Amino acid sequence: MHADETTCQVLREEGKAAESISYMWIYLSGNDGLPPIILYDYQAGRAGKYAQQFLEGFHGMLQCDGYQGYNKVDNVLLVCCLDHCHRKFYEAIPAERRKKLKLLDINSEEEIKEPLLPKKEEIPGMIPAEVGLAYCNKLFFLEKQFRDLTPEERKDRCLETEVPVWESFYAWLEQLNPVKRSKLEKAVIYAKNHKKTLRNYLQDGRCEISNNAAERRAKSYAIGRKAFLFHTSTAGAEASAVMYSIVETAKAKNLNVFQYLYTVLLYMPDYKNEPAGIEKLLPWSDFIKERCSRLIDFENQTSEYHEPLPV
Known part of the structure; x- marks a missing residue:
């Protein structure tokens, strides 16, 4: 979850x-x-x-x-979430140098060339925050390559390619002595404090590297x-929570949200006390997928006339 x-x-x-x-x-x-x-x-x-x-x-x-x-x-x-660690290193880079750098997004559809980790002789020419960002970008890039694999394949590929990056990253962190109360210190402390939990995603191929x-x-x-x-009021906040839950779940199922809400409101008065009817109105039911994944004629589906639920 x-x-x-x-x-x-x-x-x-x-x-x-x-x-x-x-x-x-x-x-x-x-x-x-x-x-x-x-x-x-x-x-x-x-x-x-x-x-x-x-x-x-x-x-x-x-x-x-x-x-x-x-x-x-x-x-x-x-x-x-590695993304939080990622952003802290990015924010520790001075604004002018930051403009030239890429903050990778694992969910972006943009094709991006594989970022290279700095070689030992290159590190002295970089500020530490740039090095930390490079390690995070490398991990995000690898995760993006494995996104379409099965969970078992993803786990195997992550253990093979990402574990060495993590080990190198933490070995480098141990050599740092950032200025007290600096943005870099915050990034380093975050990475060290969450050393174990940042890598727990490696235990299961279904798990993601970011939140x-x-x-x-x-x-x-x-x-x-x-x-x-x-x-x-609190009642209004709770009602908003319900509506956001319905709408965002419908979006996650690639439904037409307006059609889904229309369909639920159309049928709920007759089936609100029937569990079988409510099951048919959940966003993953075949009935909803058939009716709310395409355009339908709403004029033929009204409160006075609409086909009964198939229960």
Whole structure:
């Protein structure tokens, strides 16, 4: 699973001032071959107990950033996101030199030449943050090459090609003595503190090297937040969490979101108390795939007349 969280504001929340910060948590299924599910969960704070409560009963690998709150989740193997480490080294590079460098994105469709790791004799001519960025770019490039392999093949290729890069990266880190309270020190400390969890993805070929999947869903909420600014009540925040869950899961299944919402609202009044009917309205059902993956004539599907669900 992937997890992330982003801020929100609720004006009328018991025990909190209107200008205080609340949180929208995001959880989604990983690359396990099953239908993708994205769930948003509104909570009053960012304490690790919220993730612990939501994920109670889940056992497996949890991909997240380096936030310590996820340590409270029981019975999971934490997988830290390399992208956070990646960005910290990038931000430690002076702005003028940064313009000439590429920050690789594993999800980009752009074809990129394989980045080369600096040779020992080249390192003295580079600033340390550039070297750290080069190691991260190399790992992202390799991961992108293995994206379409089976989980078993991915794991084998990662262990063969990426483990030596990680070993070289940490051997280089041990030689650094960054300036106190500098951006480089923050990048180095992050990499050292998460040495084990950054590499936990190597244990399972279904696992990813970054948590971008969850961050993209947090961004979807953040874009909406720019428009609506705040929630008036906790009920409104919880309703938004439900709607974002429905819409983002539909998008993950490549459905026409408008058609999907139209279909759900059309049938739910008649089937809301029938589990079999609700199953047919889930975004991965054959009924929904048939009706919401293409254009349909809405004029023939109205509240007065529509074909019954095949239950």
